[in-house]
Structure formats: C-alpha cells, structure tokens
Amino acid sequence: MEKSNGLRVIMFPLPIQGCVNPMFQLAKILHSRGFSITVIHTRFNAPKTSNHSLFTFLEIPDGLSEKDKSTHDVTLLLTLLNRSCEAPFRECLTKLLQEKQRISCLIDDAGWIFTQPVAQSLNLPRLVTNTYKVSFFVGHFVLPPLRRDRYLLQQGSEQDEPAEEFPPLRKKDLLQILEGETEVLDSYSDMILQTTKASSGLIFVSSCEELDQDSLSQARKDFQLPIFAIGPSHSYFPGSSSSLFTPDQTCIQWLDKQEDNSVIYVSFGSVVNITESELLEVAWGLRNSEQPFLWVVRVGMVNGTKGVEAIPEELMERLEEKGKIVKWAPQQEVLKHRATGGFLTHNGWNSTVESVCEGVPMICVPSVWDQLLNARFVSDVWMVGLHLEGRIERDEIERVVRRLLLEPEGEVIRERMKLLKEKVGRSVKENGSANRSLQDLVDYISSF
Structure with missing residues (x-):
C-alpha cells in the first residue's frame, strides 16, 4: 500500500450481493491509493468484517423484520431500507464528522436515495456508485414515461423487432421489463435520477469506455457532473471477493x-x-x-x-x-x-x-x-x-x-x-481508459 494521504472516505454499500462486491473492490482500490476507509453498513447482510482488517466498520440498525428480510421483492426491500435507515445513518455520519480527522467524501450506491440530502446538510460531498451497465442506467429512466403512455397496449405482435426506444432490447424484452412493478418502482427510479444529478460525481464500478463508449458520452450530457468509468474494478484485485455467501472451494x-x-x-x-x-x-x-x-x-x-x-x-x-x-x-x-x-x-x-x-x-x-x-x-x-x-x-x-x-x-x-x-x-492497464479514469477519481476525491 502507498503511504496514507491523511484522507478518510466513508463508504455505505447497499446490502445486496451485486452491490457489496463492487463497493468493497472500490474500497480496496482507494485504500491502496492511500485513503483510510470507514464502512457504514446495515445489520442486514452485514459484511464479514474479519475479511477486511484494514477498514473500520460501523453498524447501524436497519429496522427490517424477519418477514422483510425474506422477501424476494428487491424494490420493496430497498424501499424499506431507505425508509428505516435515514435516522441512524445521519446520527452515525454526524458523529464521524465531529471526530478530528479529514473526511474527504461519502461514497454510496445510487439506490440509497436519502443519503444525498443528509450529506448535503452536513456539507459532505457525496459520490454515487452504480453497478449497472452504463447504457442501462442511462436508458432505464425512459421506462416510467413508456409505461404511462400505455406502451404495452400500443404494440403489435412482432415482439422480436428491435425496441427503438431502448436499443438493443427487442420489443419482447421491453414488454417483460414493463410488466414488472409500476408505481413504487417508477417513484424509486425518479428519486435515484434526482439524487444522482444532485451528487458530486458518478462512479461506474464495472464499466469502461471499451464496453460503454456511446453511453458514457450520453451520460455526461444527461447528468452534467464528473463521471468515472473505472471498471472492471475486480481486475485491480483479482480473486478478491466480499461474498455474502460461503463459497464451496x-x-x-x-x-x-x-x-x-x-x-x-x-x-x-x-x-x-x-x-x-x-x-x-x-x-x-x-x-x-x-x-x-x-x-x-x-x-x-x-x-x-x-x-x-x-x-x-x-x-x-x-x-x-x-x-x-x-x-x-x-x-x-x-x-x-x-x-x-x-x-x-x-x-x-x-x-x-x-x-x-x-x-x-x-x-x-x-x-x-x-x-x-x-x-x-x-x-x-x-x-x-x-x-x-x-x-x-x-x-x-x-x-x-x-x-x-x-x-x-x-x-x-x-x-x-x-x-x-x-x-x-487493456482498459485497466497503465494508460488504459479505466486506469486513467481511476486516477482522475483519486485526484478528484483528494481535492475535496
């Protein structure tokens, strides 16, 4: 590890496997670049802290019942977490900011929608991580209007045709997506859009120019904030995993x-x-x-x-x-x-x-x-x-x-x-697109 730069980054992963792994990969990358890492996490799906001895961990209550924890409805689970975690998260973050150490920023997942106003009220820059392919993250905000326009009722029977509204999906793919939850998911997506736009930066932890060049250009136009495509982030620490499940070796x-x-x-x-x-x-x-x-x-x-x-x-x-x-x-x-x-x-x-x-x-x-x-x-x-x-x-x-x-x-x-x-x-090697973007991210976080 490089010498500590005296800066601390607060990280707050969504407690879902697909979000936990990339967040911890990013934490390891930043730690290797000299940042101290504090992870705030929920009691639900708590990370195995013994696997990350170089980080500081702080657990907050999440208010989930056993029934809530067993739901297969991911949108419902995330909605409940956002509702019940705001107060304990604010209290935890406030205490951290009162300590005598330089905290550079908060990094959390786009799915945490209450953290932007909390961070803003505490004058702490918030950077948002996203684990989708860039083209899906940019494109999926068209789904609520399509649903409101009764897209399902207007389509013909040629379901294998391309969906012009959301390439390269076919119509049958788009119909399948639109048949999911409606009002709760639409409202949640809208809040993700608004809080992401209000943040200090957007980090795509598993994408790079080679996988998403056109979509990254569109994202920079749509969001008007610094965007960093540093992935595939697991390549920086091969074999490193923060699995919530125990793998069978x-x-x-x-x-x-x-x-x-x-x-x-x-x-x-x-x-x-x-x-x-x-x-x-x-x-x-x-x-x-x-x-x-x-x-x-x-x-x-x-x-x-x-x-x-x-x-x-x-x-x-x-x-x-x-x-x-x-x-x-x-x-x-x-x-x-x-x-x-x-x-x-x-x-x-x-x-x-x-x-x-x-x-x-x-x-x-x-x-x-x-x-x-x-x-x-x-x-x-x-x-x-x-x-x-x-x-x-x-x-x-x-x-x-x-x-x-x-x-x-x-x-x-x-x-x-x-x-x-x-x-x-090649993207993660020296002078590759992801590697350059990562260095830009490190410089940006250091500037706060």
Missing part, C-alpha cells in the same frame, strides 16, 4: 480433474429465483448434454423449496455422474479456471463483466430488469454468447450447451470473446 479441485474448456458453469446469481419445474428442466438439459457441468443451486433459489431437495434422487444420481452441484461457488476462480468452457448465466452485470474478463462465452438466461439488456449485448451486439430466448426447456438447454462446447459455432464465439477480453483487459 471443493469445486476448484473438481475442476482440476476436468479437461480444458469442457465444463459448463451454471449460476443464476444471488437474487434470481426459479420454479421447481424450471430447476428440473435445467437438470435434465445439463444431464442430457453429456457435458461436465458445475451448477450453483443456492439455498432459497427455488420457489417453495430449499434448493437441490427438489431434484428427485434418481435424477440426482445421474447428475452426479457428470457434474457437481454446490450451494455457492467462488465465481471469479471458476471463470478463470482452464476447464471452464462456458457460462450459463442470468446476465447480472457483475457476472457478465467477470465472464468477459476471463474470456468465457455465455449462454444467456436473463430473468428481470437490466439482465435482459446485458444479454442482448452478449448475444446480439458483441456476439460472444447464445441466447435461450426465455426457453428454459431441457431440449433447448441440451442443444445450446452442445452448440457452445462442441460445435464449430462455439469456436467462432470463443474467438470473438478472446478479442473482447483483450480489449477490456
């Missing part, structure tokens, strides 16, 4: 026994839920493909069950002949492994970027929200993966796994992915 030893590029890695992330029927279709599809697989079935992923218990014993025995099922995996290690030849993914942005950085082609099974856009970039724009188009059926899964791992089409996709990996990899 035995899967790495299992991968060691497999042939190069032979394994399909399957994970739907930390939030997505599937039905028992979909679980069985995936299981049969993987088994019938006759290819080795590593499959993450986290506890609570399957609606109404704990997870793998929904798979009949006879099928489980057949699955174990070819693959390995774990409750959570060290994803960066898995994607980096020589045996991993493809990633069947929900296309959360973190997972998508990690796959690009390791040169692993994808099979896209997006479920909600930004996943649908990320999948279109993978399959239609960069052409580094195949899209299941919502067909979670055993025959389709068997077919697409074999296409990717065994057929000439898969080799072509792998070559395209190799080129994209090299392009994005």
